[in-house]
Amino acid sequence: MQGTVKETTSDKLFDFFNYMIMIMTLIIVGYPMYFVIIASFSDPDLVNRGEVLFWPKGFTLLGYQRLFHYPQIVTGYKNTILYTIVGTVVGVFLTLSAGYAISRRDLFGRRFIILMFTFTLFFNGGLIPTYLLVKSLGLLDTFWVMIIPTAVSVFNVIIAKSFYEGSWIDELIEAARIDGCGDLRFFFMIALPLSVPLIAVMTLFYAVGKWNSFFDALIYLKSPEKYPLQLVLRDILISNQVTMGGAMQDVSDITQRLKTAQLVKYSIMIISSLPILVFYPFVQKYFVKGIMLGAIKG
DSSP states (O other): OTTOOOOOHHHHHHHHHHHHHHHHHHHHHHHHHHHHHHHHTSOHHHHHTTOOSSSOSSOOOHHHHHHTTSTHHHHHHHHHHHHHHHHHHHHHHHHHHHHHHHHOTTOTTHHHHHHHHHHHHHOOOOHHHHHHHHHHTTOTTSGGGGTSTTSOOHHHHHHHHHHHTSHHHHHHHHHHHHTTOOHHHHIIIIITGGGHHHHHHHHHHHHHHHHTOOHHHHHHOOOGGGOOHHHHHHHHHHHHHHTTOOTTSOHHHHHHHHHHHHHHHHHHHHHHHHHHHHHHHHHHHHHHHHHHHHHOOO
């Protein structure tokens, strides 16, 4: 067949070693997660003896039953979903707005604003001054303390800035101005619809960050009914470890509690990771494209 390029021996060797490296990388990255899944359904004794390698053995749902025995799980899920949705929407909107604004060469004080953004990448006020600021703003133990202090990532703003600095945006702005289109209208009607890959990437970044948010809740929240899922799971894991103590307990009872605590630990990993694993495939096709668009200028 004309037009085809015959592969040389070196090409075949390169493809072979490339596939081998990719398969090994997949196994190294994917197997630990797979092991956690099968271990959460397996007998802890068989897991400890190293007999659980490729599929569950001694199938049990005790870990999940014990985990969902706590009513705080439902509350934690609701809070985390709410924090994630609101925080992601706010974060993506502010990031795209800031990135678009500082990408405009006609912005007054552009260099100084970019310098201030970049400065925060290397320096911050520290934990105690930040806590005092949050307290003075009346945000302690409120819903918005999980949204406002971490609303924007400067790294994401820089990615958005690089995306909007391409030559295509300048040509569209000139054409829009000829038609009488203002800056706000251009941003909402033209720039945002053309930013779907970037929006998908920013949504993934912020959603994962908000979903895994743990430290902010630990520092700023006091009411258990406002705890996100990660903090609820932490308390459950600690309570299972603490209740195992006690010299007066029977040895068999301590052993059973150890087994249950191990199952709960694996179940916690699955419960906390599953929503993100389900969400990721829907934005995966935009991920590499969005990062590359934000990395290439001109």
